[in-house]
Structure formats: structure tokens, C-alpha cells
Amino acid sequence: MKKLTTPLTDNMAADLKAGDRVLINGTLIVARDAAHKMGLNLDLKGQIIFYAGPAPGPGGKLVGSIGPTTASRMDPFTIPLLERGLKGMIGKGGRSREVREVLKKYKAVYFVATGGAAALLGQAVKHAEVIAYPELGPEAVLKLEVLDFPAIVAYDVHGGDVFAK
Amino acid sequence: MREISSKRITEATAELCRQAAYLLPAEVEEALNRALKMETSELGREVLREIIKNAEIARKEKLPLCQDTGFAVVFVDLGQEVLISGGQLTEAINEGVSRGFSDLRKSIVSDPFIRANTGDNTPAVVHIEIVPGDKLKLGLLLKGGGGENASTLKMFLPGAEKEEIVRFVVEKVKEAGPRACPPVIVGVGIGGTFDHAPFLAKKALRRKVGHLNSSHHIAELEKEMLKRINETGVGPMGLGGKTSALAVHIETFPCHIASLPVAVNLECHAHRYQEAVL
Known part of the structure; x- marks a missing residue:
């Protein structure tokens, strides 16, 4: 099990292989369909986007349960974000061939987390705040501080693909 | 009254x-524990452990x-x-x-x-x-949206062989892959009209997971489909393995002489179903 701390660098990305289990520490940006359509206008350098829309927790907590949504819906919006320095994405399922192949060029990594294990993944979230598009409600952009968030490297920068194994 | x-x-x-x-209904958790014992894929086992742990946390902490x-x-x-x-x-x-x-x-x-x-x-x-x-x-x-988006309906010809229908259902689970959050529960509706078959497929998800259809020939078909789905290698969250589905539930209805509708409604492993009698 590898430990990663954000922001991700080219060297950190190069060290990851498809199928590796990782524990992510630091910051995750939560964004899904609506926020991607709106252009996700924020600094993404070295960042990891987590494709998700949380369910609130007890006592009005912003994030109770949070798990990945289907990543391929974000494929049409992904390349411009990689151009802006995005280094990682967390979702569920495969991506378009275009996105898979371009990860090498941008030295970026696609991770998967267990869909439907949202209460478990929510335990790794230590702090959450809305940082953009509050009007999108469950699709607002959040910044999460995470401790040992469990994920699996799905596509690495060397062309490795966990789904092809 | x-x-x-x-x-x-x-x-x-x-x-x-x-x-x-x-x-998570107890029988789903039991099915997941049985699957964990059988699963040989390392990532598949890890995913199953996370899913089982998730159910414990959700129950204790009252989290979705x-x-x-x-x-x-x-x-x-x-x-x-x-x-x-x-x-x-x-x-x-x-x-x-x-x-x-x-x-x-x-x-x-x-x-x-x-x-x-x-x-x-x-x-x-x-x-x-x-x-x-x-x-x-x-x-x-x-x-949830994932399983619904991967669900489908096909109007078969009335002379279709059982094998064609088995292949159709297996193929839909394979196509859906990780998007439907496997191991899935597969609701299948066979018969009725264009609108009724999908209703049957959804209604099939009401049945306790793993209980077979009361008709012997339909129960045999459920077993055959489950076996074949678990041979696809999709595995937990599509990461490979023997556990692609926990159960296949088929509900049937009489057909028109010209028709054989088959609907597949996929349900993720996080099966959220409860009943109350008033």
C-alpha cells in the first residue's frame, strides 16, 4: 500500500502502476457533471478531482457518505483540465480511449475507488467546504481534506490499465 | 373496511x-461474505472487504x-x-x-x-x-443512477431459445461493468407487454436476495444466468474476479403469441430495499 500526499508531482505519478492500492492524504476537489459543464474555473495545478456528489452526514455535516460516480461522463471535459495542470482523478469505471491515452502526455493518473462504499470513504474525510458553484446543491464543488483515502490506480502514466488485466 | x-x-x-x-439487508451481507470466501482475485477481495466494512459503518453511524x-x-x-x-x-x-x-x-x-x-x-x-x-x-x-443507466429492454421473437436470453442478460452485465457497481443483483422481467416487462424486472428486486423463483424451470434459468455472469470475470467493481453478481431474480408473465419481451434491471451491491406492513 503506497501513501500519497497531494499535490501530485510528475515523479509521484510516474511511480504509480495500474493495480497499486494507495492511501491519499491532503486535498481532493469534488466535482461532477454540472460543475464540469460550467468549466471548473479554479486552480487545478497538481490537484486530484474526485467525481462525486456527497450525501450529508448527521447534524448538517456537509459530507457524510461520499463515493465515486461514473467517470466516463466527465470524459468530454477532461483534456482541457489536464492542460491546466490536473494530475489525478478518482471515479468508477473505465474512461474513453482518448482520456486513457493522453494521461502519459500530461503525467496524470486515474484512480478508482469502491462505488457504493460511501460511508467507508466518508470516514477518510476530515474537513469539507464548498469552494465553487454553491447553487449546484449536491453538485457544488467542494474541497476535502482527507486522511488515508483508499483508492486503486486504474490508469497509470505508462499505459497500464487495471481493467485490461 | x-x-x-x-x-x-x-x-x-x-x-x-x-x-x-x-x-444493508442481512441476506445481501451474507451473500457478500460467501463471495469473499470464494473470491480469488486480490483486488476483488479488497473491494468485497470494503463493501462489507461499509455496511457496518453505515449501520453503526447512521450514514447512507x-x-x-x-x-x-x-x-x-x-x-x-x-x-x-x-x-x-x-x-x-x-x-x-x-x-x-x-x-x-x-x-x-x-x-x-x-x-x-x-x-x-x-x-x-x-x-x-x-x-x-x-x-x-x-x-x-x-x-441509484448507475444501475438504472445500465438497464435495458429487448423485444425477442416468440421462438427465441432460452440460450439467447441467457446470453443477452449476461452480455448486459458485462457491458455495464463497473458502472453498475458489481457485484450486482440482476432483476429480469420476461413476458407481458413492452411496459410490463421492465416493471417485472424492477419487482424482481423486491425478492430476498438469493431466494429462487418458485417455478422450477425459471429457478433453473436463474441459476444458469448467475453461473454464466460469474464466469465473465467482471468481478467486484469491474476489477476482475469471480463475483460479478450476487443473485439473478426472474419474474415472468404470460406473453402475446407474437412477443417475448425481456427486461434487465441492474441493482448495485448497495441494495437499498425495506418493507413495512400497516
């Missing part, structure tokens, strides 16, 4: 929303099993000797969904194109069936 107040229906619906969101707390699909088995007083049945259910979702994610938009969130996860999809007796049974399914 036995009187049931709409207020009771509202309260029961609200409670079912919370229970369904937080509690999955952040996508879904569309509320409510099956009402309404005894014909029941009189509902104080309000309209569907309105009472929607009020219950609205209250039950106060702490859950609101995933419903008011119009397919305008897509403004309704703010309380209403309306529910309500299926009412009149049955004998003086009881009212509510069966509430919280249906």
Missing part, C-alpha cells in the same frame, strides 16, 4: 427511506451506504378492504419521501431538460397493486 390514516403512511414511508439508506440515495421507488400492495383517510395515497407517500430525505442526498430534478433539483427528492415512482385483505404493505427501493 379497515381505516389507515394517510399520516401513518407518510410516517412509515419516511422511516423506510432512512432504514433503506442506512441498512451510498451517497447516491437514489430515486424512491415505492411498491404499494393495497388490501382491497383498506380505506385510506385524511389524504391521498400518492401525496402521503411523497410527503414521507420528502421528510425521510431531510438528511439524504436529493437527486431528483423536476424536468428532464430544465433539470432544476426538486429539493426534497420527490416525486417517488409509485406502483400500486390492489391485493386481497385489509393490510397495506409498502416496499421502498432507493434506486
